[in-house]
Amino acid sequence: MTSIEQALADIYAAVALEAPDDLGLLSRVQVASLRRSRSRRLGAVVVALTAVTAVAVGASVLLGGTSHANRFADPTGFLVDNRDAATTFPLTPSYLPSGAKTAPQLDVYTNYGEANYLDVGVDIRYASTPSGVTGTPTTIGGKPGQLSCPRPGDPCRLSWQRSPGTYVTVQSDLSEAETRRIAEGLRDQPIVQKPKIVLGLLPATGCHLTQIIPYSTVYNPIDGGQACPVSVQVLQRNEPEHPVGPSQVIERSASIGGYSGKLIAQKDQARQYWQAILALPEGRRLVVNTPQGHGWNRNELDRFVRAIIVP
Amino acid sequence: MNDDAVSFEAYVAGRGRAHLRLAYVLCRDADLAQDLVQNALVKVHPRWDRVDNPDAYVRRAIVNDFLSWRRRRAATEVVTDCLPETARSAVGPEDRDAMWRLLAELPRQQRAVLALRYYDELDDEAIARLLGCSTATVRSHASKAIAALRASDAGARFVEGTNR
Numbered sequence: 001m002t003s004i005e006q007a008l009a010d011i012y013a014a015v016a017l018e019a020p021d022d023l024g025l026l027s028r029v030q031v032a033s034l035r036r037s038r039s040r041r042l043g044a045v046v047v048a049l050t051a052v053t054a055v056a057v058g059a060s061v062l063l064g065g066t067s068h069a070n071r072f073a074d075p076t077g078f079l080v081d082n083r084d085a086a087t088t089f090p091l092t093p094s095y096l097p098s099g100a101k102t103a104p105q106l107d108v109y110t111n112y113g114e115a116n117y118l119d120v121g122v123d124i125r126y127a128s129t130p131s132g133v134t135g136t137p138t139t140i141g142g143k144p145g146q147l148s149c150p151r152p153g154d155p156c157r158l159s160w161q162r163s164p165g166t167y168v169t170v171q172s173d174l175s176e177a178e179t180r181r182i183a184e185g186l187r188d189q190p191i192v193q194k195p196k197i198v199l200g201l202l203p204a205t206g207c208h209l210t211q212i213i214p215y216s217t218v219y220n221p222i223d224g225g226q227a228c229p230v231s232v233q234v235l236q237r238n239e240p241e242h243p244v245g246p247s248q249v250i251e252r253s254a255s256i257g258g259y260s261g262k263l264i265a266q267k268d269q270a271r272q273y274w275q276a277i278l279a280l281p282e283g284r285r286l287v288v289n290t291p292q293g294h295g296w297n298r299n300e301l302d303r304f305v306r307a308i309i310v311p
Numbered sequence: 312m313n314d315d316a317v318s319f320e321a322y323v324a325g326r327g328r329a330h331l332r333l334a335y336v337l338c339r340d341a342d343l344a345q346d347l348v349q350n351a352l353v354k355v356h357p358r359w360d361r362v363d364n365p366d367a368y369v370r371r372a373i374v375n376d377f378l379s380w381r382r383r384r385a386a387t388e389v390v391t392d393c394l395p396e397t398a399r400s401a402v403g404p405e406d407r408d409a410m411w412r413l414l415a416e417l418p419r420q421q422r423a424v425l426a427l428r429y430y431d432e433l434d435d436e437a438i439a440r441l442l443g444c445s446t447a448t449v450r451s452h453a454s455k456a457i458a459a460l461r462a463s464d465a466g467a468r469f470v471e472g473t474n475r
Contacts, residue, residue, distance in 0.1 A: 004461050005429060011410055012336050012430035019335035020345055022327035026320060028345070029352045131342075239321040 024107040024114060027213055031116045031123060032155075072200045074303050078227075078295040082202035083309075086194045087209040089115045089124075091168070094185040096120055097178060106193055106212050110222060115191065122182060123171040126162070131169045133159035141184050149176050158183045197234065200307030203227035203295060214311065226294035234310055237283030257305025261285070265292065274301060286310060319359045323352060330369055336430045337377045337423060339411070347373045370431070371441050374423050413463050421456035424449055 072081045087108045097120050104115035104124075111128040125131070135148030135157070145160025156179045159169040170183040195209065195217040206225015211218035218231040235241065254263035254276065261278035272292040280286050288305055290296050327348065334344035351372035355362055362368050414422060420442070427433045427441065435453075439446045 002457075004457055007410065008425060008429040008457075008460075011414075012426060015339060015411065016332040016336050016430065018339070018341075019328075019332040020341040022323075022331055025327045025331070025345070025348065025352075026323045028349050029323060029356065032349055032353045033356045233324075235321070236318065239318055240325055 023211055023218065027105050027107070027116055027118075028123075031118055031121060072307050074201055074300070076300070078203060078300055079201035079303055079307075080204045081200065082307075083198055083200050084194075085199070085202070085209055086192050087212055089113050089191040089193070090188065091115070091124060091126065091186045092189040092191055093117075093122075093124065093182050094187050095181050096122060097174060103193060104191065106191070107210065109210055109220065110208065121173050123169075124182075124186070125169045125171070127167050127169075128165050130161070130167050131157075131159040133157050133169060140180065147176065149179075162186075196311045197232050198309040199230070199232060199304070200309055201304050202230070227291060227296065229289070229291070231287075231289045232308055232310075233287045234280065235285045235287055239285075241277055241285070241287065256288075257302050257308070259286070259305065276301065276305060278305065280310065319356055322359075322365060326366065326369075327352075330373060333370065333426070333431055334373050334377070336426045337374070339415075347376050350376050367441070370427075374427070374441060377423065378419055410460070413460055417456050417459060418452075421452045421459075424452040425456050428453060 072083060074080065087106055089104070089106050089108055090113070096117060100117055100120045100122075102117075102119055104117045106116075107114040112126070114123060114125045116123050133146045133148050135146045135150075138145055138147040138158070140158055140160045141162075143160050143162065145158060147156075147158055149156040155171045155173055156176055157169055157171045158179055159167065160183075162168045168183070168186065170179055170186075172179045172182065174182075193212055195212045196214050197217040199217060199219070202219065203225070205227070206221055206223060207219040207228040207230060208222035209217075210220040215236075216231065216233040219228050221228040249267075250265040251262055254261060256263065256276050256278060259278040259280075261276060264275040264277070266273050266275065274288075274290050274292050274296070276286075276288040278286045278288070286305075286308065288301075288308070290301060290304065330348045330351065331344055334347040335341065338344055338347070348369075351369045354372050355365060355368050359365070414425070417425075423442065424438055427438045428435075433441070435446045435449045438449045442449070
């Protein structure tokens, strides 16, 4: 490889590190896929996705099948009872097209949030920075914005600054008029939602509930907290595990929270993490990711896993 | 037929990040990269059981969509001006940024070839299949792109820096 070729490889590797995270990617794909299938009247795809969701939601059972008097208590104080945790999306649509039956899937970060109404193919997003949607200038609720409905079959987007520091985008595969009706009907009323996978114990500080979907709950760091990110995911039978980090991976069998599986210790450039992959009934697995250190030790991991409630 | 053991959901969970990185390397626009990957996955989803090589399919969809997106957004695309300081090269961020600006000015097919060659590490035959052209065309795109980079001041500085 010549110098210029090596330079290209280096610059691509560096730029790739800036790539956006894949959090929420699957739910966005599901939303878009549902839109497409609906527009083509391929009901089978909808049924398949509904079935996956139904299996994932299922009847709620306690991990391990037994309860412990002190299951949601931590004598060290590092972890605190988190059973009532919920996340909040600040906007509620006063109008949605007929067919909207279920609560939205939420991805809520500090400066960005997304509510996906899967059954009607409507996304509502807010952010502290402009959306980047370019199109035709328009007004939404008397405020200037951008309308983008590029071609039949593509999503229609309306984007505008709703209040100082809050930019909102409404995206749907509906008509411009319907999309506008949803946008103009947004109210400053929060949607409060509890996760399907409940992390009964969580570090006392520094974690923010970010993502709620039927088979994954994610907490990200907030206020410089080092005890997060923490994520818990349920993998279905035959579903492969995520690839682990690139370097210094140590894997061993382990019993954690009363369940058997394996514990992977991995390290990136800055920090060390744990990933526990534990057997659940019916071939499912529980995948738990936490930092190492910053309050996390083997005992805390054990308590944390014991307090997880999975659907 | 695709391996039945891998569900679409598992594939997205396992490979989504890698596809996002490729898309981002192509366009260096977070929103556009997410759109490219989402569109590619939506295309593969209904035919998941019939796709032999989902990575190749998704990669092809991303690149083809990138080329069309480039056409649609060429007038509005802005090259951003910050790079992470984690690159292994001894060259400073200013030179890398200058190099990236040069890359951004190359014809889109040349950019796609470079990204697939030097980021995704595909050989020319695989790139040719992906882009639907001959290997000679792939080599021609790569050769012209590298010559243009090498001829620039920033390219020369970058090469000099990596040789230090």
